[in-house]
Amino acid sequence: MPKQIYFFAALLWAGVIAFFCLVQLNNVPLGNVSNLDKLVHVFFHLVLTMLCFLFFQKHTNDINSLKPIIISFLFSVFFGIGIEIAQELLTATRHADVFDVLANLSGAILGVAFILLFDLKTKVR
Template structure:
């Protein structure tokens, strides 16, 4: 049951990321926070990486967290790169940005570090 919850949560979250990264947001007031879009990218990929890890870990009987962590990180990074490519190719109002990819990687990295630290202190089941 938990496996399915993590799977669907990761799938829905991927859809949310895709939607918000490809839709036109020019008229949305974002306040006066410097680099808010980079924080949003990092948050999106922090959550995505965490959900992917929880799904993969719930499927694994092995106590080793390296493979689920690595796969979750790589999936998040390559998904983020694919979204940036799609922005450049499929939209007229959005553009690909290497700094968005760096923000995505930062969120994914933070997730991996926290999942790893948390798994050192607990038994993921």
């Protein structure tokens, strides 16, 4: 698959994250799941980390290097922090939350864990 597809997939996913994190969602029925928004943050950044990795891995053409993993992880974490700052500074209905940042970090860590587990599984075969 061409690396441009991974780039556009990661860019589109980052846009989805930005949209849902910056618009007012008070009227959306989310059920009675406690801290559902934190689980959504974890999912957002798990997927973002993995999509970025696919792009950077194809870009560097070095599968055994940790560089694509590190870059993907850092991008996801700092993107999440940037979104939280934007919520505080650019919206009237949303506010920065340190627990959202921790959920973003957790998602990025899970993304790295999945990448490493998949890599290890493919090397064992």
